[in-house]
Amino acid sequence: MKLPGDKVCEVEEYLPGRGVYADEDGGVYSKLVGEPRFNEAEKTVSVQFPRKSPGINVVGSIVYGRIFQLLQQVALVQLFPYRTARFRLIPPSPIGAIHISDIRKEFVEDIRNEFDVGDWVRAKIKRIVKRFYPQLTTVGRELGVIKAYCPHDRSPLVRRGADLVCPRCRRKFKRKIAQDYGDPRLPR
Numbered sequence: 448m449k450l451p452g453d454k455v456c457e458v459e460e461y462l463p464g465r466g467v468y469a470d471e472d473g474g475v476y477s478k479l480v481g482e483p484r485f486n487e488a489e490k491t492v493s494v495q496f497p498r499k500s501p502g503i504n505v506v507g508s509i510v511y512g513r514i515f516q517l518l519q520q521v522a523l524v525q526l527f528p529y530r531t532a533r534f535r536l537i538p539p540s541p542i543g544a545i546h547i548s549d550i551r552k553e554f555v556e557d558i559r560n561e562f563d564v565g566d567w568v569r570a571k572i573k574r575i576v577k578r579f580y581p582q583l584t585t586v587g588r589e590l591g592v593i594k595a596y597c598p599h600d601r602s603p604l605v606r607r608g609a610d611l612v613c614p615r616c617r618r619k620f621k622r623k624i625a626q627d628y629g630d631p632r633l634p635r
Contacts, residue, residue, distance in 0.1 A: 449477035449494055451541050456492055461485060464493035479541065506572050510538055510583065511593075514566045520547045522562045524570065524583060540580050549573060549584040550623050561623040567594035569625055591623040593631035605629065 449455060458473040464486070466478050477483070481494040512524035522545040526538035545568075550561045562568070569590050570583035585591045595604045597613035597620075604611035604620060606628050611620045625631065 449481060449483055451477055451479055453477045455483050455494065461490055461492035464491040466494035467492060506574055508536060508572050509590075510536065510543065510570055510572060510581070512538075512543060512568060512570070514562050514564055514568060517558055517562060517564060520558065521545065522550075522558060524568060526581070538581060543570070543572075543581040543583045545570060545583045545585060549582070549586060552586055560621045562592065563595065563598055563620070563622070565596050565598075566592045566622065569593050569631065585623055588626045591625040591628075593625050593628055595620070595622055595624075595628075 453476065455461075455467055455475045455477055458469050458475055461475065463469045463475050466481060467475050467483075468478055469475050475492060477494045479494060484493050484495055486492070510524075510526050511529060512526040514522050515525045516523040524543045524545060526541055526543050528537040530536075545562075547555050547558050550558070555561055568585065570585050571587070571590055572581045573584040574582050576582050595611055596602065597604055597616060597618065599618065600613065600615050602613050602615045604622075605614055606612075606624065607619075609621075609624075611622055611624065611628075612618070613620075
């Protein structure tokens with residue numbers, strides 16, 4: 448089983464096919480979660496998403512990731528695999544999406560008041576779209592931002608009531624924060 452960024456082989460051995468890429472040093476790396484497939488006739492390698500997903504990545508599973516892009520109605524999240532003593536979770540895709548309607552129960556007018564690029568979030572898989580892409584939700588007290596940074600000086604934000612405050616510049620920020628923000632209970 449290969450995760451995104453795992454080395455599969457060298458370019459001298461096999462040429463890259465689907466689901467892999469080559470770097471300037473001649474290494475061939477996986478683009479996605481899956482099993483490597485070696486084609487001896489064509490001397491190529493590809494990584495294919497398995498028919499049955501590895502780990503636990505069913506609807507209702509908790510995932511962790513970092514917001515990397517905010518659109519008008521959607522926050523895109525880079526998801527990370529994790530392993531605990533009881534199970535491992537490999538997200539079905541390295542990217543998930545949180546729609547503005549899935550941030551909180553109340554009406555959300557502007558997604559930028561709930562998340563910012565670089566925020567670490569805990570979310571739940573609401574459903575899998577097209578068998579591969581997870582649609583996420585942060586509705587619930589235990590879900591939301593678990594770590595955030597000031598967009599002006601990149602200092603870690605500190606929770607003060609319902610707001611987050613930068614200890615350096617003293618600016619206040621609104622976020623959809625998890626109840627354990629700042630000291631999150633991470634999987635063990």
